[in-house]
Structure formats: structure tokens, C-alpha cells
Amino acid sequence: MSAPPPEFKHIYVAILRCRTYCDWPSSTRFVSSAYDEPVYLANGRQICLSLHVATYDRRARPETSPARPLTPAEGPILWRGQIGAGFPLGVQIVKAPEDAIEISIDHEPPYEGDIDIQLHNGSEVAVPKDQLTTVASQICTSLWLT
Numbered sequence: 001m002s003a004p005p006p007e008f009k010h011i012y013v014a015i016l017r018c019r020t021y022c023d024w025p026s027s028t029r030f031v032s033s034a035y036d037e038p039v040y041l042a043n044g045r046q047i048c049l050s051l052h053v054a055t056y057d058r059r060a061r062p063e064t065s066p067a068r069p070l071t072p073a074e075g076p077i078l079w080r081g082q083i084g085a086g087f088p089l090g091v092q093i094v095k096a097p098e099d100a101i102e103i104s105i106d107h108e109p110p111y112e113g114d115i116d117i118q119l120h121n122g123s124e125v126a127v128p129k130d131q132l133t134t135v136a137s138q139i140c141t142s143l144w145l146t
Contacts, residue, residue, distance in 0.1 A: 008048070008122035012129075014136030016117045017078055017110065021062050024055040024115060027074070041131045045123065049139070052118040059113025067111040075110035 032051040039047050056075055059067050086095030095101060110116070119136050121127070 008124060010123045010126050012121040012123075012127070012132050012136075013076075014119045014121070014132070014140055015076060015078060016140040018115050018117070019067060019111060020113045020115055021059045021067075023058065024113075026055060026057050028055045029053070039135060041127065041135070043128075043131070045125065045127055045131075047121050047123045047127060047132070047135070049135075050120040050122070051139075052116070052120060054116040054118060056110045056114045056116075057112045059111070067113050069108060070110050070112065072109040075114075075116065077107040077109050080106050080108045 030053040039049055041047060054075065056070055086093040086099065086101060093101070117140050119139055121132055121136070
């Protein structure tokens with residue numbers, strides 16, 4: 001049994017949102033044992049992880065109707081903007097130096113049938129977001145693929 005978690009002053013959440021039409025239980029959250037296994041980043045800082053799966057209202061089969069947006073109060077909004085230049089390479093965008101990038105600031109609430117894989121990260125001190133991005137991307141993507 002691990003020691004009780006410290007009081008985290010910094011909480012980060014990574015979300016991978018998937019659009020489905022499966023018959024999930026509506027508005028439910030499944031949570032792993034909170035912060036049991038500490039993870040050490042490259043610089044030696046410790047973060048602790050907790051995995052959450054959140055479901056939203058059910059969605060009819062996609063051939064009968066499109067998913068409808070829910071109210072923003074029903075779940076976190078996510079960025080759905082477009083980047084007009086370059087090529088995605090993991091979490092980076094590769095582009096020529098002379099290319100200008102237009103970024104739209106579009107956010108959307110969850111939709112019917114959405115399911116979130118959320119990775120909650122806790123730390124006693126602030127952690128560089130690039131290190132968290134690497135950890136979160138690998139874990140959320142591997143969970144989505146299994």
C-alpha cells in the first residue's frame with residue numbers, strides 16, 4: 001500500500017474526447033484509484049496520476065441524427081480550432097519559417113455520445129507543460145487504442 005498522497009497545489013488535466021454512439025451509461029464517471037503510482041519526469045520531479053473516464057448523454061445511432069451539443073456546464077470545453085499551415089508531428093507543428101499560421105480559437109462543449117479519457121496529474125510544484133504533454137499523450141492514446 002502506498003503512502004497517502006501529498007496535498008497537490010498544481011492539478012493538470014489532459015482530455016482525449018471520443019465521439020461515439022454506443023450505449024454508455026449517461027453522465028457517469030469512472031475513476032481509478034487516485035494517485036497511487038507516482039511518475040517521475042525527466043527532471044526528477046514527481047507527479048501522481050489518476051485516470052478518469054467520463055460519459056455524457058446517450059446519442060442515437062449516427063445514421064438517424066447528428067450528435068447535438070450539450071450545455072457547457074455538462075463537461076469541460078475543448079479546443080476544436082484549425083491550424084492552417086504545417087504538418088502535425090505528435091504535439092508539434094512542423095512548418096517552413098516563412099509560412100504564417102492562422103489559429104482559430106474555437107471551443108466546444110461535449111456532444112451527445114462523447115466519452116472522455118481524462119488523465120488527472122497532481123504535483124506539489126509547478127511542472128513544465130511540455131513534460132506533462134509527453135506523459136499525458138502517451139497514456140491517453142494507449143488507453144484509447146486498447
